[in-house]
Structures are given as C-alpha cells and as structure tokens.
Amino acid sequence: MVNTIKAERRESSRRSDLSALRNGGYIPAVVYGYQLENVPVAVSERELTMTLREVGRNGVIRLEVEGKPVNVILNDYQLDVLKGDFRHADFLAIDMNEELEAEVNITLLGDEDAPGVKEGGTINQPLWTVNVKAKPSDVPETLEVDVSGLQVGETLTIGDVKASWGVEVTDEDDAVLVTITAPRTQEEMDSLDEEPAETTAEPEVIGEKEGSENE
Structure with missing residues (x-):
C-alpha cells in the first residue's frame, strides 16, 4: 500500500521562513x-508521522508535488534533539521496478526461551x-532472527540466517548478529566489586643544585 502526502513547493530557504x-x-x-531535479518542498509533519507509522x-x-505524483522513500531526516520533532527530511524519488539498497532493522525472536539465557548467559x-x-x-520493515535454540557460547552470523529472509x-x-556469552563466575563478580588499591607516592622535592647562587 502506498500512502499519499501533499508536498507544497517552497521558494525560500531563509532561516526565518x-x-x-x-x-x-x-x-x-x-x-x-x-527523473527529478532537487525540488525544495514542505510537508505536513502530522501527515508524515502518521504515514511512517503505517508504511x-x-x-x-507517494508525494504530490505540484499535482504530480512521485514515488519516494524517506532517505534521510533530522530531528530536534530536545523535542524529537522533524527538522528536515530528504525524500528519494525511486523507480518502482529498479532495486535499491536499504537499511533494515533486526528483531530477535525467542530470546527469553534460549537455553543459554536460561542458564544465566547474556545475549549480545x-x-x-x-x-x-x-x-x-x-524491502522488509524488519528482519527476524530466531535465537530460541542458542546455547551458551553459540553465535549466529548473517550467513547462518539470511536464507530464511528471502531478500x-x-x-x-561472517558478520555476527547475535551471540550468548557465559555467565560470570563468582570469582569474576568478586573482582568487579574490589576497589583498586590506592597508591600514594611521595612528592618529589626539587631543591637547588649545589653550588648555585641567588642572583
């Protein structure tokens, strides 16, 4: 499903505008x-936020730019650090018949059921x-990785699971997606609790050289 947002062309890039x-x-x-030169536009933040929640x-x-529909993806954006609001957005016009590269999030499944976790291991x-x-x-919204069978010390790489993704x-x-490390021993836990020994060194006193005279 392709959602449509109206984009108004803007002529000014002045900070006040x-x-x-x-x-x-x-x-x-x-x-x-x-098939598009750089076109400065403005879009409703509410419409964009709602659309991203859906797609x-x-x-x-689909952006309507001056009445012309253009298929795009959100290629990049800037957010307000404090408020989290959109500050700027870059839309990449695309050919629906041509492949493109995209970054996709990874979602872990069954992490609480993994034997390695039940034995006290930690998922990394x-x-x-x-x-x-x-x-x-x-392009999928997310790629799932089933870790429910992982034991302590076992690892999953991209090569292990990519066939199930279908993309x-x-x-x-050989890029590592997830691994389960062994739980810390009591000795290791105790060593973490130990504070480093404080060392105090006597300050070096630099005196006058023998035979020196005050000028």
Missing part, C-alpha cells in the same frame, strides 16, 4: 532522485541493522 514553516506544523524537505521506515510514499547483539537490496515494494543481503556473511 523555515522557522515559520516548522511553527506552522510543516517540515522543510527536498525531493531528488529518479514503516522503508515504506514507499553487535548488529542492529543490515543492508539489503530489493525492489522498493519488497538479498549486501553485508558480509
């Missing part, structure tokens, strides 16, 4: 890519996203 847009509930943005971060959005997830190549309509992954097969 951009601030006025944001105060009015709009996001300064730019559209570029397939996901990698979902296809070095990678939270992977890069895939697919047509826009085939081309461009990252290396």
